[in-house]
Amino acid sequence: MRRLAIGGRIDRSQPMEFTFDGRAMTGFRGDTLASALLANGVRLVGRSFKYHRPRGILSAGPEEPNALVTLGTGGRREPNLTATTVELADGLVAESQNRWPSLKFDAQGINGLFAPFLSAGFYYKTFMGPTRRAWMFYEHFIRKAAGFGRAGEEPDPDRYDVRHLFADVAIVGSGPAGLSAALAAGEAGARVVLIEQDFALGGTLLSDPQDSESAAWLSGMLARLAGMPNVSLMTRTTAFGAYDGNVLGLVERHGSGTADPKEGQARQMLLLLRAKSIVYASGALERPLTFANNDRPGIMLASAARIYLNRFAVLTGTRVVVATDNDSAYRAAFDLATAGAEVTIADSRAEPIHDLREQARRRGVAVRTNSLIANALGRRAVRAVSLSEPGGAATVRCDLVAVSGGWSPTVHLTSHFGVKPVYREDIQTFVPGKLGAGRFVAGAVMGGLTTAGAIEQGHRAGVDASAFCGAAKAVQQPVRLELTEIDAGPDDSPLGTSLRPAPLAQLVRGGYGSPAILPELHRPRRSGETSHAKRTRGGDEEGAKLAAGKAFVDIQMDVTTQDIALAHREGYESVEHLKRYTTLGMGTDQGKTSNFYALSAMAGLRGMAVPEVGTTTFRPPYTPVAIGALAGRSIGHHYKPIRRTPMHDWHVANGAQMLEGGLWMRPWFYRTSGRDVNEAYVAEMRMVRETAGLMDISTLGKIDVQGPDAAEFLDRVYANGFARLPVGRARYGIMLRDDGIVFDDGTTTRLGERHFFMTTSTAKAADVMSRLEFLLDTAWPDLRVSVTSVTYEWAAMSVAGPNSRDILAAAFPDLDVSNEALPHMGLLEEQYRDMHLRIIRLSFSGERAYEIYVGASLGNEVWCRLMEAGAPFGLKPYGVEALGALRVEKGHIAGPEIDGRTTLDDLGLSRMVGKRSGYVGEVLERREAFSDPARPRLVGLRCFEPGKQLHAGAILFRPNESLQGHGLGRITSVTYSPALDAWVALGLLAREAAVEGAEIVAASPIIGQAVRARVVSPIFLDPKGERLRG
């Protein structure tokens, strides 16, 4: 294995240093990690999942099952990357995985000895005893052995980004079909985005020699496309998923090592591309062959060997056996021979389809027909292969086996919308199913075309896709690529005849090579057997001798032909059972090289046609996507947008401990009030009860309701009546859901005959708003009502306490805030100097209190004005914890009681409604269970055990009742009441037990406590409301 002195698409003037398992190596710009490793003579790159067998590089693309590496360290540690897609960067540090202590000597290689017992699904059959929890013991070791690389445990220091993109035509793939489609669509005048996962454009054209005609065609096309402003060419970008609405999920990776997070640059970018039409030109992936020890390092896809040679100038072997069942691999054979390798083709067919023998002869390539590869010899690197031939077995020494078992179209993305791929018997492969409007396919993904055909197809798809988007400028004829016979090799397409009949016989032969392992393997049901297939069966016995060793189907997950046979024997026959039972296709490569073989093998075993066994479902992503890329910018302080009230900065500057609620940041308590929340809230409660406190209530939902029918509307949406609310007065209101359960509560003030101002809870603000609009748009469009959210329009604060009126008067000396001018539930709306004030006398705390609303831009100013004017009256701020405690003392319900399960009657509010009818939720509120005597209703509870404390979430029982089950109810909210010097609580308690004066036990087994309390009125303080009136 060596790097050639000339050729390839690497830049020899830009050497790059990197390390692999600590060993320093050099590659060039334009290399992948895989090509650089090969150029440095590295064959052994990893260990397999289960048996820890030595593994080398199989492919040159994202389908790679073996060459998984970990890059980076610390927070940048990234496991399981395919070396075949990692762009080489200077200073890159790569490590092999799943081996200990080293890649060369892996202790778990011993698993191979136990292989006979570790067949598919063995763990379902054992590890069940001796005790019930025995599995936990075994599992510990199994988990340690599983997994590939190790993840970092530190936060990722790099940045990610998201961009929203739009296009008329999105084209996936930049091979001949994709480029041709892009040119046609570009000429038609469409906005085109061409997406290529590789860092170079060209797709399969990149595997042709640089001095070939196709290379010239490629550079010509790229030059033309570069000159089109309406065509954007994206490299290093993977279309990982196609989602409804023609939204393509793309991830763009930053080029080799250039992303600098300090500069704000993103390592990877999620692109959400909304395309009017999509052209899938995603090509095809070559299938490997299945034979004994087909996983040995040095066994490589024929197309990959050609790519390493022509694109990266790495000759991956000097004595090469090309094992194939189709013509396409001849191309690799010829190129390798031209580069100086000694090449033998082992063709399983009687004759290649095209006349290739003469070409082979001219290049000095030996062709052995009817030659089946049966076994690979060598452990850490292949040394020779055994071939099964009509005349007997032959052994051919080699250092590279280039294999080709035909091609599978890359249909993945086409099936993400739920369109199942369809099987084409004639070419024995799956092609895209019937796609929806605006989605087109071109090139190899359709099932085997020549390069000329791909160009033609791409051109047509480009024209059709543009026309679908209404871009229909005249388009020139496609730029053709006429390859001469000799340079083009077996066909004028790199895919060659690959997708034409032949692969299946070979696929099944993967089993024939090891009849002892697969005695009952049969061929899939097909019309007309070929004589070749009959012949190969005759070689079974001999094959058995040749093929000692495992024949892998899913090389990454260590699933063998034997495992498939076992799954069949045990009845795991449908393709999904097969996959789940054997773990086939479950690896990081998602079975890109194994699914088809498994499917046809199962079809053979069951004597069915392939599609009868099922098709595998392709799910996004096409290749794995970093979670960081999906989250993009929405991490850290951008995780969610935060809502701040106009007084936010004041709170923070004045010692508030903030608490998030519905994305609002609210003062929980002020550190100036106490050391911790428990000390602080009691101090803040005392202050409100004794002097006055100021609270920021800007987070309340606020809705402006206007119109001739506004009163009628509110009368319907609230359970209690609003039609007769006088102008200038406020009323507490409660809304139900349609099912009769309480939805939300708040107050609504009548500003004018046709104008109301509604407040809702902070938590339900958006839901209430949307519900009101729903009712107007869908149920009562005849009502002339306008509802508009004004939540962020107004700053709001509540000044509460005995001194609140004096403070208000001091802050706004010109306002008449006397009890007569502004009684309880009254409104004062005035332009006060430059401030439009809306003052509503409302109380949640039970003290005399005023809610002051002012335009948000003036909120902080008014707050400070109140604080200043209130200082002599003992005014200080208080937070939500104190508010929650004050309302408990007053028996006001809030979130813990309005929990989506309680009715008006449960909450003791049915009196508010009286005999009204015609409100939302009225009818279903009459459901029979809602009057069940066992149904809990709101009560007050007062602890009478000295030194003991009530706890939220305690379960309520009758005294002497055994403490088990669900009890009679629970405590919903609790507080220490400084006014009563007692622990008091609100609870929901079965109606039959909710007798005032009754003793109750509140059990909190989680803290090992049961406290006795008495059922009392939920209004602990000032039941007549004297403190808030007057």
Added chain:
Amino acid sequence: MHGYSAFSILRNGLTGQRHWRRAWRSPDPKSAYDVVIVGGGGHGLATAFYLAENHGVRNVAVLEKGYIGGGNVGRNTTIVRSNYRLDGNTQFYEFSMKLWEGLSRALNFNVMFSQRGFLLIANSPGELDTFGYRANVMKLNGIDAELLDREEVRRMVPYLNFSEKALYPVHGALLQGRAGTARHDAVAWGYARAADAYGVDIIQGCEVTGFVRQGERIVGVETTRGRIGAGKVGLAVAGHTSVLAQKAGLELPIESHILQAFVTEPIKPLVHHVVAYGADHFYVSQSDKGGLVFGGGLDGYNSYAQRGNLGVVREVAEASIAMMPCISRLRILRHWGGVMDMTPDGSPIICPTPIDGLYLNGGWCYGGFKATPASGWCFAHMLAKGEVHPLTAAYRLDRFRTGRTIDEAGAGPFTWLQ
């Protein structure tokens, strides 16, 4: 039943795995059965098993339109827990938990039930209060529960985000130590194999296209493999309950919604427990194979397409990094969607229907997997004895009419918010 054991593994290992037999037969349907169960998912297969095992009813067929275990039993995030607070749910899920604990041995099939503990993280003091309520209910019903403070949580799961600046800081957690995960496919296979051994016919590729009536009574089903008579018909087709019920003329309060699930590439052990967040939709565990399995909330609109939308993918990714910053560099290998029967209170329906001969097991929302054993147990009881099992007494269809709903989330009759 040919037993599974270390010995049989050894014997087969030495003889080329040749002596394993089919885990379940592949019979042609008979003309009639005592009980026909529609739906070869976890619940249907479990029902068949318990009909045979507990009640001696063995003339039973399970009809599956595709392959067994192809629905939600094979699409979920495999979490098993019993930390419910509402009367009806608490006992039912705990009964299920007890069955899980003996399931592998009962079935002679390792379902890999792994009791690694379920941590529900509280992100606010209020949430910790409600977890306290849950924990109390659990304790009072004989279920293990612990309430952990922030430092205790940190010691158990240090890789979570413990930053003071986090939008949703860790305030504590509710731990159920006996909760954990199981190998989802194995549950379907294990029940199928065990039921088959009792003579139950598991018929795959057999879609029910209609119901056979005699007067008002349902006496069989029409299928793609012909008419099959039945003494009783049990529906266990969660996700598609409405579609089948409609064929029987049964109206239901069920809507179908998509819940997505995600798995990362396999990595060496990182997450031992099952961790879930209360503040945003995110829950995660690590499979034995090494992938982190996680999920979020519903896609949010009626759907029968077994695929999810990209918006939810992004939301779940955002939440996952917020809660577990080191997850950022891991890569999602696959994401998929399951079709959930969502009910207006988030709880299931197991009951006789107003149609004679037809019994319903559905509406599992996203509680279906963990309920599998108890669901099968109780549904079998109903089919065998014609009476409702006490543990599913609350899961009546008429509860929406009477108001006896069991709404853990308190979200009300908006199925997509449950």
Added chain:
Amino acid sequence: MLRIECPCCGPRDHDEFRYGGDASVTRPAYDDPDFEAWYRYVFVRENPAGLHREYWQHVVGCRQWLVVERDTRSHTIASIRFARETRA
């Protein structure tokens, strides 16, 4: 990601909208006391695997409630109208 074409704002990602559920059920008049009618409106759902009439509100846009006809199997949208117009 569905793309929903709001009749007045144009095509948007579905996450600009709030889902409102089945639009084929008829809400009884606000003062209709018929229990059965309300029960059916709130709880009984056809839940079709096929064309589904459903409400969506363009919450970050014009805030109009829309009636969308969408296939629940393929997510193909057949029609979109303002909810107000569908009542005519």
Added chain:
Amino acid sequence: MADSSTMAGFEMAADDCVIVQFEGWDGAMAQFEAQLRRMLDGPLPNEVGETVRHDSWVVIRVAPRRFWLLGDDPLPIRDIDPELGCTLPLGEGRVRLRLFGGVIKHVLERCVAVDWKTLGEGRAVQTGLHRVPILLLRRSAFECDLLVPRSFSKSMTEWIADASTAGP
């Protein structure tokens, strides 16, 4: 609020503005619009997203029956006939972010799902920025205004400033 930050090829400034909402009743739109036209002494935008400029005012149709008047000075609120519609000031609740610069397209791509290329000058789009409702008003080739809720404005400006550092 007046904040201004300069990034390479991109500037953002925040200020207050006046917004007055006018809404007509379903069934009375023709008369409502006639009255509004008289009041403004000029035409109204016909469709949602369209804007019309009157002196220092921009009239935006934000919903089929809803208009916003956007300007810098207090509008002498003139009441609409309550039988035809209603009016409501909304400027306190929103902050106007003025964005301009050569890379504005790249900044916006990271903020909103709006196709800047096909968005005509003078067009308004209501959409979500990080799921927050905003109104984007395209002023010229390299300029736009964003009306963002005041409560979210800090989060929004931080997001945009961050997006503007990312480069094209």
